[in-house]
Amino acid sequence: MKDYSEHSPDATVPVHLTLNGEPVSVDVTPNAILLDVLREQLQLGGTKKGCDHGQCGACTVHVDGIAMNSCLRLAVMCEGQEVTTIEGLAEADGRLHPVQQAFLERDAYQCGYCTPGQIMSATAMLDDERIASDDAAVREAMSGNICRCGAYRNILAAIQDARQQMQGADPARSDLASEVRS
Numbered sequence: 218m219k220d221y222s223e224h225s226p227d228a229t230v231p232v233h234l235t236l237n238g239e240p241v242s243v244d245v246t247p248n249a250i251l252l253d254v255l256r257e258q259l260q261l262g263g264t265k266k267g268c269d270h271g272q273c274g275a276c277t278v279h280v281d282g283i284a285m286n287s288c289l290r291l292a293v294m295c296e297g298q299e300v301t302t303i304e305g306l307a308e309a310d311g312r313l314h315p316v317q318q319a320f321l322e323r324d325a326y327q328c329g330y331c332t333p334g335q336i337m338s339a340t341a342m343l344d345d346e347r348i349a350s351d352d353a354a355v356r357e358a359m360s361g362n363i364c365r366c367g368a369y370r371n372i373l374a375a376i377q378d379a380r381q382q383m384q385g386a387d388p389a390r391s392d393l394a395s396e397v398r399s
C-alpha cells in the first residue's frame with residue numbers, strides 16, 4: 218500500500234527565513250498563510266488581519282524589501298526570504314523609524330488598527346524612487362491601505378514629514394517604540 222500521509226494537508230514542511238533580521242525556522246502546513254503564521258505561530262501580533270482578502274492593507278509586511286499583503290502569501294513561498302514586520306522596523310535600541318515617529322507626532326491614527334500596515338507601506342514607498350514625492354502620488358501609492366477611521370489627512374502629513382526627516386542628515390527618533398508596537 219502506498220503511503221500518502223506526507224502529502225496530507227496537515228503535514229508540515231520547514232520554512233527558513235530571515236524575520237526582522239533574525240534567522241527563523243518554522244514548520245507550516247503547505248496551505249498556511251504568512252499572516253496567520255506570523256500572528257499565531259510566531260507571536261507577532263503587530264501585523265493585523267482586516268479583510269483577509271487583499272483589500273485593506275492591514276496585513277502589509279516587507280518581503281525582500283517589497284511591501285506585500287501577507288494575507289495573500291503562502292508561508293512556504295518565503296523560504297530563504299527576508300521578512301520584516303512592524304515589530305522589526307524600529308532600531309534595536311528602541312529608536313523609532315522616522316515614519317513611526319512622524320505618525321506619532323502627526324497623530325496619524327484613531328483606533329490604530331490600520332496603522333502597522335500603513336507604516337509598512339509608507340516605508341517601502343519612501344524607498345521606491347519610482348514614486349513621485351507629491352501628495353497625489355503618495356495618495357495613489359497608499360491607496361491599497363484603507364483607514365476606516367478616515368485618518369488619511371494626518372497619514373499623508375506624517376509620510377511627507379518622514380520624507381523630509383529621512384532626507385536630513387540626522388533623523389531624530391524616539392524611544393517610544395512600544396507605543397506603535399502595542
Ligand code: FES
Pocket residue numbers: 265266267268269270271272273274275276277286287288289
Ligand atoms: S488583511 Fe490582508 S489586505 Fe486586508
Ligand code: FES
Pocket residue numbers: 325326327328329330331332363364365366367368
Ligand atoms: S486608525 Fe482606525 S482604521 Fe485607521
